[in-house]
Amino acid sequence: MQRTTFPSPLAGMAAGTVISFCALSAFAPQTFSSKIKLNLTLFSLLLGGAAGLIIPAAKSRNKAMVLAAQPGWSGWRNFVVSRREKESEEITSFYLQPVDPGPLPSYRPGQFLSIELIIPGELKPVVRTYSLSDFPDPKQPIDHYRLSIKKEPAPRGKDVPAGLASNFLHDHVRVGHDLRVRVPAGNFVLDTEANTPIVLISNGVGITPMIAMAKAAGQRQVWFVHGCRNGEFHAFRSEVNLLAAQHPNINVHYAYSKPSMADQGNYHSEGRVDGALLQRLVNVPADYFLCGSPPFMESLIAELKQFGINEASIHFESFNKALPTVKAVEANSDAAFPGAKVEFSDSSNSSTWSGEDPELSLLSLAEAEGLMPPCACRAGVCGTCATKLLAGKVNYINEPSAAVEPGEVLICIARPASAQVKLKL
Numbered sequence: 001m002q003r004t005t006f007p008s009p010l011a012g013m014a015a016g017t018v019i020s021f022c023a024l025s026a027f028a029p030q031t032f033s034s035k036i037k038l039n040l041t042l043f044s045l046l047l048g049g050a051a052g053l054i055i056p057a058a059k060s061r062n063k064a065m066v067l068a069a070q071p072g073w074s075g076w077r078n079f080v081v082s083r084r085e086k087e088s089e090e091i092t093s094f095y096l097q098p099v100d101p102g103p104l105p106s107y108r109p110g111q112f113l114s115i116e117l118i119i120p121g122e123l124k125p126v127v128r129t130y131s132l133s134d135f136p137d138p139k140q141p142i143d144h145y146r147l148s149i150k151k152e153p154a155p156r157g158k159d160v161p162a163g164l165a166s167n168f169l170h171d172h173v174r175v176g177h178d179l180r181v182r183v184p185a186g187n188f189v190l191d192t193e194a195n196t197p198i199v200l201i202s203n204g205v206g207i208t209p210m211i212a213m214a215k216a217a218g219q220r221q222v223w224f225v226h227g228c229r230n231g232e233f234h235a236f237r238s239e240v241n242l243l244a245a246q247h248p249n250i251n252v253h254y255a256y257s258k259p260s261m262a263d264q265g266n267y268h269s270e271g272r273v274d275g276a277l278l279q280r281l282v283n284v285p286a287d288y289f290l291c292g293s294p295p296f297m298e299s300l301i302a303e304l305k306q307f308g309i310n311e312a313s314i315h316f317e318s319f320n321k322a323l324p325t326v327k328a329v330e331a332n333s334d335a336a337f338p339g340a341k342v343e344f345s346d347s348s349n350s351s352t353w354s355g356e357d358p359e360l361s362l363l364s365l366a367e368a369e370g371l372m373p374p375c376a377c378r379a380g381v382c383g384t385c386a387t388k389l390l391a392g393k394v395n396y397i398n399e400p401s402a403a404v405e406p407g408e409v410l411i412c413i414a415r416p417a418s419a420q421v422k423l424k425l
């Protein structure tokens with residue numbers, strides 16, 4: 001419901017006139033001639049009318065300025081890398097500025113950007129999603145975004161290529177490189193209006209959204225708990241230490257699994273972040289935010305639940321894949337439909353979803369047909385693959401966390417739930 005707090009210009013004119021006229025009738029000396037009274041009446045009409053017009057107009061201009069201070073954009077926007085900063089052995093920050101002179105919208109702590117890279121040899125632009133690793137002072141205009149990216153090696157013992165986008169960024173993207181960016185998005189966010197104590201738990205590159213959250217936490221009590229191998233792999237140590245030094249409400253704990261001699265005095269415990277450590281550190285009811293490798297989060301979530309922490313107080317984001325802790329959408333009347341015919345309207349292609357692999361997504365099916373829909377996380381997190389569902393029904397392999405417009409589905413985690421499905425692809 002919209003509440004009207006200021007009169008419209010017409011109502012303002014009327015009110016202003018009546019008020020001025022009443023004041024004049026009550027306070028004008030009896031000795032004034034009727035001609036003077038008539039002139040003063042006309043004057044009050046003009047004065048009241050002008051005030052009634054000006055005040056609401058000024059208010060609506062202010063409102064417009066507030067809206068203009070938080071602009072967004074739709075689709076892709078051109079940015080340029082304005083700075084690169086090595087944060088650890090494997091993480092480098094990239095500062096991005098828009099190419100156009102338009103303002104940058106603020107964002108909620110924990111949100112991410114989707115970026116598009118043109119990588120030589122790739123048949124289509126490569127889209128990936130990266131958390132915003134900083135949180136600007138809300139009183140200052142924003143002139144850049146910061147992303148901090150881990151160079152992904154090939155998994156040990158497997159003959160597969162190293163991470164495509166992260167290696168390209170580290171090896172080839174320098175200051176001056178152009179790339180396209182979508183507006184900040186994501187639901188893994190800190191509610192900055194609340195004042196519950198918070199526990200920010202991360203390992204490795206999962207630290208990125210935690211920095212934004214710690215910076216946006218205001219006066220609430222914060223435990224910033226981070227695990228990594230040792231000082232060489234510890235990104236943002238000085239930045240977080242400085243933040244904690246400036247804000248006594250932020251308690252920091254670093255757990256190193258393989259500390260070296262050079263790390264003496266720079267970490268608080270040896271080993272991994274686990275439930276026992278959290279129980280020792282946190283002594284009040286709190287909201288827990290987790291980001292890190294899937295095994296790290298799975299075991300911690302299970303432990304937190306064992307300790308009686310309410311599920312609603314546990315928030316997490318996976319960079320790699322949907323966690324099994326996210327419950328699969330129940331198969332009921334809209335159960336997956338083996339043998340469904342899937343049509344791709346733009347290309348006039350079609351295929352059959354056999355159901356042999358119940359986890360085969362509509363995105364994979366489209367790719368098998370030679371289509372190249374935009375996609376990034378392949379886990380229902382980033383929303384890049386949102387596609388119009390023109391006919392039929394789908395269900396989700398796991399609960400999506402990206403927001404979608406009505407009539408759209410996240411094809412990276414969707415499968416048919418009716419005999420026919422038609423997608424705008």
Ligand SMILES: Cc1cc2nc3c(=O)[nH]c(=O)nc-3n(C[C@H](O)[C@H](O)[C@H](O)COP(=O)(O)OP(=O)(O)OC[C@H]3O[C@@H](n4cnc5c(N)ncnc54)[C@H](O)[C@@H]3O)c2cc1C
Pocket residue numbers: 112128129130131132148149150151152153154155158160161162163164165166167186205208209317318319320377381382
């Ligand atoms: C919401 C969100 C926020 C994120 N924020 C960040 C962030 O702040 N910082 C960050 O660094 N990352 C972040 N990520 C992860 C990021 O989006 C990318 O997934 C990551 O950079 C890896 O992309 P890549 O192109 O380098 O690797 P990919 O090419 O996608 O490969 C991923 C991994 O799979 C391996 N691989 C390649 N081919 C195969 C194969 N055939 N078989 C098996 N394995 C294979 C690669 O070696 C690599 O280890 C985030 C993800 C999400 C969803």
